[in-house]
Amino acid sequence: MPPRIRLWPRVICLRTTPAKPPPTLHCSYASMATVITTPAPPLGQAIRSASPVLRYPPTQPPSYKPPEVRKTQLHRQYQSLLKSSPLILLFQHNNLLAVEWMSIRRELASALAKTDAERQAAGSEDIFGSQIKIQIIQTGIFASALRVVEFFPPSEDPLNHAQNSSNLKSQSSLKIPSTTAKPEDARFTHGLSRHAHEVASNKKLKLELDPLLSGPLAIIAFPTVSPQHLKTVLSILSPSPDFPAPRRKANPDYHEPSVQSGLQKLMLLGVRVEGKVFDQEGAKWVGGIEGGIDGLRAQLVAVLQGVGAGVTNTLESASRNLYFTVEGRRMDMERKEKGEEEEEK
Amino acid sequence: MITRFLTDVRLKFNPFSPRSKSARLFLSLIPPSARVDGMKIESKMLPRHSKEPASLALKFKDGKEMDLELDKMRITEVMERVDRHSRLLARKEELLGN
Numbered sequence A: 001m002p003p004r005i006r007l008w009p010r011v012i013c014l015r016t017t018p019a020k021p022p023p024t025l026h027c028s029y030a031s032m033a034t035v036i037t038t039p040a041p042p043l044g045q046a047i048r049s050a051s052p053v054l055r056y057p058p059t060q061p062p063s064y065k066p067p068e069v070r071k072t073q074l075h076r077q078y079q080s081l082l083k084s085s086p087l088i089l090l091f092q093h094n095n096l097l098a099v100e101w102m103s104i105r106r107e108l109a110s111a112l113a114k115t116d117a118e119r120q121a122a123g124s125e126d127i128f129g130s131q132i133k134i135q136i137i138q139t140g141i142f143a144s145a146l147r148v149v150e151f152f153p154p155s156e157d158p159l160n161h162a163q164n165s166s167n168l169k170s171q172s173s174l175k176i177p178s179t180t181a182k183p184e185d186a187r188f189t190h191g192l193s194r195h196a197h198e199v200a201s202n203k204k205l206k207l208e209l210d211p212l213l214s215g216p217l218a219i220i221a222f223p224t225v226s227p228q229h230l231k232t233v234l235s236i237l238s239p240s241p242d243f244p245a246p247r248r249k250a251n252p253d254y255h256e257p258s259v260q261s262g263l264q265k266l267m268l269l270g271v272r273v274e275g276k277v278f279d280q281e282g283a284k285w286v287g288g289i290e291g292g293i294d295g296l297r298a299q300l301v302a303v304l305q306g307v308g309a310g311v312t313n314t315l316e317s318a319s320r321n322l323y324f325t326v327e328g329r330r331m332d333m334e335r336k337e338k339g340e341e342e343e344e345k
Numbered sequence B: 001m002i003t004r005f006l007t008d009v010r011l012k013f014n015p016f017s018p019r020s021k022s023a024r025l026f027l028s029l030i031p032p033s034a035r036v037d038g039m040k041i042e043s044k045m046l047p048r049h050s051k052e053p054a055s056l057a058l059k060f061k062d063g064k065e066m067d068l069e070l071d072k073m074r075i076t077e078v079m080e081r082v083d084r085h086s087r088l089l090a091r092k093e094e095l096l097g098n
Helices: A010-017 A025-037 A043-047 A070-084 A099-121 A139-153 A194-200 A225-238 A255-264 A282-285 A292-344 B018-029 B075-096
Strands: A087-093 A134-137 A217-222 A266-273 A274-276 B008-011 B040-045 B055-060 B065-068
Touching: A010 A217, A043 B075, A070 A087, A070 A139, A087 A225, A099 A134, A099 A225, A099 A255, A134 A139, A139 A194, A139 A274, A217 A225, A225 A266, A255 A266, A266 A282, A266 B040, A274 A282, A292 B075, B008 B018, B055 B075
Parallel strands: B008 B040
Antiparallel strands: A087 A217, A087 A266, A134 A217, A266 A274, B008 B055, B055 B065
């Protein structure tokens, strides 16, 4: 009878557990596979540099503040308004009711439509009365936008530092700026860039309009400097002896209590005309220019014509004097010669 | 600011002076229905280069007159000065039981 061997399951278990994990075969296979299957880069890519790629949408260069918030969009909107409108009227509005705003806007629109009709009858082509509107602004954002417009002139073309990708033998000849997609890039020249923000936030630069930019403000922006439209707006919104308000008979709507009580709360503070700031008197002066820019041109032409005649007279006089002198001298000498000849005879 | 005891407000300021800020803010604190309710408000704007300081003359319902030099005060101080008297009047009104 063979001896009985006792098997202890615990001992077996201990012995069979391996001291170190077996090498994983999958890893090595995978790495070998990548080494083998990755193709070599094409020869062109190794010789030439990669063609430039625009890293942001061309209409949305990266902005310093988050672009999706209302503040940023207002800032951008005010910048474009300030750049595109040479004549801006600044008003302070003191707690106007919605009804009053509505009726003032209605009166303004109807008066401007009347002015436009007059201009059309006179044969003028500048009809933009419908674009002139009173608009409430966020004062702080408007002040900041004005600083950017005044102190951050985009001096260089944004494409100056651009690489022309046509040199690089790529498909398109489109110029692509080499700015990176980060707002810190100092080469950005749009008004929302970080560079613009830093230039405009310099406290040493003072705006002429700074004292006006506080409290509740509303503006009226004109697409061109048009004294006739300005005259209409002034006569509606801040009537004075020079710019009388429409009579009750001519325009009964204007004398409604809602319009009149609204106008009492609206104050004209100042005007910005082509970068210069004027007060109320200045606004009246601009509004009082007869015939607008054409009238001024006619005056200038008249002045220059007068000057031209004067200049030709002055310039001619020198040569004329010389001619008379020389001629006089010639006559004199001829007379003397004749006298000598007669003496000789 | 308590404005219901004011009957007469006269303001004079130059908008181009940085010190006239409190004058303009005072105007913006007056409620929209004040003129309809009988408050007289006269604001006079000075030309741009005038050196005249901003000033405010107030009359209360009990006949007290108050002259403030706005160019030396912030709007909070102006409000304090006006409210101090207005609160007195409000208290009197309350005690009379109206």
